[in-house]
Amino acid sequence: MPRRAVGALMAAAAATPALAQTAAPGRWATSWAASVQGPYPVGNPSAQPNQSFAFPTPAEGARDQSLRMIVRPTVWGPQARFRFSNALGTRPLTLDGVFVGLQHGGATVMPGTSQPVRFGGQGSITIAPGRDAWSDAVALPFAADPASPLLAGRKLAVSFHVAGSSGPMTWHAKALQTSYATAPGAGARGAEETDAAFPHPTASWFFLDAVDMMMPAATPVIVCFGDSITDGTASTMNGDDRWPDVLQRRLHGAQPNRVAVVNAGIGGNQVVGPPEYTPATPFPGGPSALARLERDVITLSGVTHLIWLEGTNDFSRNGNATAEAVIAGMRRGVATLREKLPGIRVIGATVTTALGSTSAAHGFAEQDQKRRALNDFIRNGGVFDAVADFDGATLDSATGQLRPEFVPDSTTGGPGDKLHPNRAGYVAMGSAIDLAALRL
Numbered sequence: 001m002p003r004r005a006v007g008a009l010m011a012a013a014a015a016t017p018a019l020a021q022t023a024a025p026g027r028w029a030t031s032w033a034a035s036v037q038g039p040y041p042v043g044n045p046s047a048q049p050n051q052s053f054a055f056p057t058p059a060e061g062a063r064d065q066s067l068r069m070i071v072r073p074t075v076w077g078p079q080a081r082f083r084f085s086n087a088l089g090t091r092p093l094t095l096d097g098v099f100v101g102l103q104h105g106g107a108t109v110m111p112g113t114s115q116p117v118r119f120g121g122q123g124s125i126t127i128a129p130g131r132d133a134w135s136d137a138v139a140l141p142f143a144a145d146p147a148s149p150l151l152a153g154r155k156l157a158v159s160f161h162v163a164g165s166s167g168p169m170t171w172h173a174k175a176l177q178t179s180y181a182t183a184p185g186a187g188a189r190g191a192e193e194t195d196a197a198f199p200h201p202t203a204s205w206f207f208l209d210a211v212d213m214m215m216p217a218a219t220p221v222i223v224c225f226g227d228s229i230t231d232g233t234a235s236t237m238n239g240d241d242r243w244p245d246v247l248q249r250r251l252h253g254a255q256p257n258r259v260a261v262v263n264a265g266i267g268g269n270q271v272v273g274p275p276e277y278t279p280a281t282p283f284p285g286g287p288s289a290l291a292r293l294e295r296d297v298i299t300l301s302g303v304t305h306l307i308w309l310e311g312t313n314d315f316s317r318n319g320n321a322t323a324e325a326v327i328a329g330m331r332r333g334v335a336t337l338r339e340k341l342p343g344i345r346v347i348g349a350t351v352t353t354a355l356g357s358t359s360a361a362h363g364f365a366e367q368d369q370k371r372r373a374l375n376d377f378i379r380n381g382g383v384f385d386a387v388a389d390f391d392g393a394t395l396d397s398a399t400g401q402l403r404p405e406f407v408p409d410s411t412t413g414g415p416g417d418k419l420h421p422n423r424a425g426y427v428a429m430g431s432a433i434d435l436a437a438l439r440l
Contacts, residue, residue: 026077026214026215026216026217027214027215027216027217027219027301027302028081028212028213028214028215028301028302029075029077029212029213029214029215029219029221029260029301029302030210030211030212030221030223030260030262030300030301030302030303031073031074031075031076031077031080031211031212031213031215031260031262032071032072032073032074032210032211032262033209033210033211033223033262033263033264033296033300034071034172034175034205034208034209034210034263035172035209035264035265035266035286035292035295035296036085036087036088036170036171036172036209036286036295036296037088037170037171037172037173037266037282037285037286037287038087038088038089038168038169038170038171038279038282039058039061039088039089039090039168039169039170039171039279039282040055040058040061040168040169040170040171040173040204040206041058041173042282042283042284043171043172043173043174043204043267043268043284043286044173044174044228044233044267044268044284044285045173045174045175045203045204045267046174046176046203046232046233046234046237046267046411047176047203047237047411047412048173048202048203048204049200049201049202049203051200051202053183053200054181054182054183054184054200054202055169055181055184056184058168058169059167059168060165060166060167061162061165061166061167061168061169062162062165062166062169062181062184062206063162063164063165063166063184063185064161064162064163064164064165064184064185064186064187065161065162065181065182065183065184065185065186065187066097066159066160066161066162066181066182066186066187066188066189066190066197066198067159067160067162067179067180067181067182067206067207068107068157068158068159068179068180068181068190068198069157069158069159069179069205069206069207069208070103070155070156070157070158070177070178070179070180071155071156071158071177071205071208071211072153072154072155072156072177072240073154073155073156073211073213074248074252074259074260074261074262075146075213075215075219075257075258075259075260076140076143076146076151076213076257077140077143077146077213077214077215078139078140078143078144078146078214079137079138079139079140079213079214080100080137080138080140080143080156080211080212080213080214081134081135081136081137081138081211081212082098082100082117082134082135082138082158082208082210082211082212083132083133083134083135083208083209083210083211083212084125084127084132084133084135084160084207084208084209085127085132085170085207085208085209086127086128086129086130086131086132086170086207087130087131087132087170087209087295088168088169088170088279088282089127089129089130089166089167089168089169089170089279090129090167090168090279091129091165091166091167091168092126092127092128092129093126093127093129093162093166093167093207094124094125094126094127094162094163094164095124095125095126095127095160095161095162095163095207096123096124096125096160096161096163096188097123097159097160097161097188097189097190097191098116098117098118098119098123098135098158098159098160098161098190099114099115099116099117099158099159099160099190099191100114100115100117100138100140100156100157100158100159101113101114101115101156101157101159101193102142102154102155102156102157103154103155103156103157104193106178106180106195107157107180107194107195107197107198108193108194108195109157109159109193110142110193111193113141113142114191114193115138115139115140115141116138117135117136117138117158117160118135118136118138119133119135119136120136121136124163129279132209132295134212137214146213146215146257147256147257149256151257152252152256152257153240156211158208158211159189159190159191160190160207160208161187161188161189161190162207166207168279169206169207170206170207170209171204171205171206171207172204172205172206172209172266173204173266173267173284174203174204174228174231174232174233174266174267175202175203175204175205176203176231176232176235176236176237176238176239176242176411177203177205177237177238177240178201178202178203178237178238179201179202179203179204179205179206180198180199180200180201180202181198181200181201181202182197182198182199182200183199183200203237210262210300210301212301213260215260215302219258219259219260219302220258220259220260220304220305220438220440221259221260221262221300221301221302221303221304221305222247222259222260222261222262222304222305222306222307222438223262223264223296223297223300223303223305223306223307224243224244224247224261224262224263224264224265224306224307224309225264225265225289225296225297225306225307225308225309225310226264226265226269226289226308226309226310226349227265227266227267227268227269227270227285227309227310227312227313228265228266228267228268228269228313228420229243229265229309229312229352229420229421230242230243230244230263230264230265230309230310231263231265231266231267232245232263232265232426233267233411233420234409234410234411234416234417234420234421234422234423235410235411235422235423235426236410236411236423237411239410239423241410241423241426241427242263242265242426243390243426243427243429243430244261244262244263244265244307244430245261245263245426245430246426246427246429246430246431247261247430247433248260248261249430250430250431250433250435251435251440254435255440258440259440260302262300264296264297266285266286266292267284267285268283268284268285268286268313268318269285269286269288269289269310269313270285270288270289270310270313270314270319270321271288271289271290271310271311271314271321271326271329271330271333272288272289272290272314272321272325272326272328272329273288273313273314273319273321274287274288275288277291285313285318288329289308289310289329289333290329290332290333290336293333293336293337294340297337297341298336298337298340298341303341303344304343304344304345305344305345305346305347305438306337306344306345306346306347307347307349307388307433308330308333308334308346308347308348308349308384309349309351309388309390310330310351311326311351311370311371311374312351312352312354312362312367312371312419314326315366315367315370315371315374316354316361316362316367317360317361317362317364318361321370322370323369323370323373323374323377326370326374327373327374327377327381330348330377330378330383331383334346334383334384345385345386345438345439346383346384346385347384347385347386347387347388347433347437347438348378348379348383348384348386348387348388349378349387349388349389349390350375350378350379350387350388350389350390350391350392351371351374351375351378351390351391352390352391352394352395352402352421352425352429353368353371353391353394353395353400353401353402354367354368354371354418354419355367355368355399355400355401355418356399356400356401356418357417357418357419358415358417358418358419359417359419362417362419363418363419368400375391385437386434386437386438387437388429388432388433388434388437389432390429390432392432393428393429393431393432394406394421394425394428394429401418402418402419402421402425403425405424405425406421406422406424406425406428407422408422409422410422410423410424
């Protein structure tokens with residue numbers, strides 16, 4: 001964003017100092033999320049740079065260093081708050097020197113936008129293993145007019161210092177977004193606005209797992225829940241081209257800054273497996289969908305909708321689940337959602353084909369038979385409020401495989417695996433969702 005554009009935002013803030021007080025009654029709405037897993041390096045990152053300079057010893061994790069996580073809110077409000085997670089850690093995690101500002105480019109923060117973040121009025125927080133913590137509300141002067149078109153698509157730089165050694169790190173492996181870290185031992189550098197202190201890139205998010213914005217009380221929050229095809233494997237790095245991103249841009253075009261769309265996908269995730277997930281017994285695909293519903297959906301702020309796309313990994317050679325087990329798991333998951341979030345609208349998404357995949361765990365006929373049985377349940381089982389037909393949007397009916405134009409890998413430029421749609425496929429999926437079926 002040019003400096004004059006930031007100046008325009010700050011001028012708008014100065015001209016409307018009472019905006020937050022005079023707007024309609026508000027509530028917290030989750031604007032961005034990243035489902036956590038771990039401990040690092042267990043997971044399925046994409047396009048990951050060499051992490052050995054930033055994190056030489058996974059058991060020690062981050063050591064007296066600062067991280068700058070780059071995230072894209074899907075709606076903006078005049079105040080924000082941030083959730084930090086030590087869910088898969090084994091030691092207390094102490095964070096201090098926490099700041100948030102507008103990203104300029106790379107690890108640079110737009111001058112004049114950085115704001116300190118506090119916890120119960122204090123400048124630091126210690127999070128016990130297995131727990132998470134929300135920050136205090138932070139005023140965002142550059143977002144005093146949240147509907148400003150200058151904010152649409154902008155990204156936040158959330159910086160924090162890990163005091164001491166974190167131990168095993170809670171992370172989200174497949175960010176498909178470049179974030180940054182200082183060298184170990186560099187100390188608290190989050191207040192600095194330039195690139196110089198943050199030389200080490202990462203394609204993952206660490207510790208930060210949700211961002212809330214203060215929004216009008218009626219703001220819908222749509223959670224997109226699933227595996228790598230929701231997480232965005234084979235989409236463009238830093239391109240925000242996952243199908244949830246496409247859906248968010250469609251909704252923003254129709255109703256600017258009104259509907260939040262957050263991504264709760266984890267690459268390799270399953271509906272019913274693995275049976276156990278702890279720091280001592282991790283799994284690259286994260287905890288099962290059923291095990292993570294509470295943390296990754298129910299405890300997010302203001303959730304009104306869920307779109308569930310999952311099952312491929314359950315039917316792979318890694319999962320070996322029956323169609324009946326996955327169908328029963330989905331029934332339990334939807335029942336839990338309706339119990340904990342009365343009034344939630346749950347949309348079932350048909351599972352895209354993996355037939356013919358070059359992945360050793362996918363692509364065989366039995367997997368496809370189970371997939372088609374699951375899709376029949378999603379379409380006709382009476383459990384979901386509506387259906388998003390991603391299978392219909394991506395299937396080549398002549399071969400039973402992905403349409404050829406959806407195969408080449410947009411992240412690496414490689415040939416693709418016939419399992420993960422590329423950018424063109426994700427655009428087709430995000431465009432196939434009937435916005436009227438959301439009943440916003």
